[in-house]
Amino acid sequence: MFFHISMEKNMQLHPRHFGPHLRDKLVAKLMKDVEGTCSGRHGFVVAITGVDDIGKGLIREGTGFVTFPVRYQCVVFRPFKGEILEAVVTMVNKMGFFAEAGPVQIFVSNHLIPDDMEFQTGDVPNYTTSDRSVRIQKDSEVRLKIIGTRVDATEIFCIGTIKDDFLGVINDPGAAA
């Protein structure tokens, strides 16, 4: 799920950037430092939408660097338990399949795939129902439910399930072929 939130960060700037474009430099550095990062509390910072306020700088003794408190608004993406997501399958193996929803990776274990779907090996590994009416393979779009999340420094990883009502394949690329 996406959120729009206000955040604050202390930015350190080298004195060589001081001058009429100090604000631009600070914003460019903020974008470079913050966008694409991931924190357990906020999730993925997708994009900065605006800078609300840049406070007074404070010289750090001994280094000459100046610390500016910057308050900014950004769009973040964070999955949470119980959320329903539409994701694209990226890899299928006998243990289950991996899918991607935005920057987030989701693993669906074979225990969390309906019992009537069986793993089929081959050039395009897939999970197929016995009557072959439903198939999950690479690039399939699935609707899944998040049941657990793990966050580390640079990515969010989730465990999902499609073993529930109204969950499963939305769009099967193999059906058209």
Place this chain on the structure above:
Amino acid sequence: MKGSLKGGDDASVKGRHIKIDSDSDSEGFLEEKSRTSSKGSSVKGGGKIPSDSLKSGKKVSLDSLKSGGKASFNTPIGSGGKDYKTGKAGGKGSLPHAQAVKVPIVEVDLKLELDLPKDAKVLMDCEATEILEGIQDHLLVLSRDPEIKMPESFNKALQHSKYGSHYTDVQSVRQVLDTLKVNGVTDGEICMIGNILPESVDEVYALVPSLKDNRDNNEGPIKDVLSNLAKYRNPK
């Protein structure tokens, strides 16, 4: 089976540190699941995991296992590495875990407001698409500056938000959905309804189970909202 657990006697387990290892895929998450369930079911579910795992000679790491009232797993979720091993899960051994997975997953509530700052505004996918596309357009102007480059996650997020954009008129959709607020539907739930574009009331309750608690109050309004949302549906 190891001697320390033989006979399945809870008393012998009490207060002891048991270390059973497992290479199952979703270990850390299973524990999280049983934590969300009621005390009674967590005892049931928690008890199953180690005994089954032992039989198959697998590894599960549990910090403590108390007998009686509750079995609690103190494994920190999100500590990384330890709980979550994908490396060597074998097809053969993972079978016994099917039972553990069957632990009833009690409906998970959306507790967004609790762990996000109060001023956080929940965005539906379609709203996020509008904002991100605006930034992307803006970026085309700035792209002459080689220092400004959007990370890969931006493109992925934009792509994902586009999947969830089912509507022709975002503002009207927001207005329609906001009418649910008076019925005690939270921002998170409203956002989920907007994103999944359910076709029936049953679908809403199946996918957003936290709404069931207040079904008497919100069933009527949700029906109205669904029929209104259908008007703005983007024909694909």
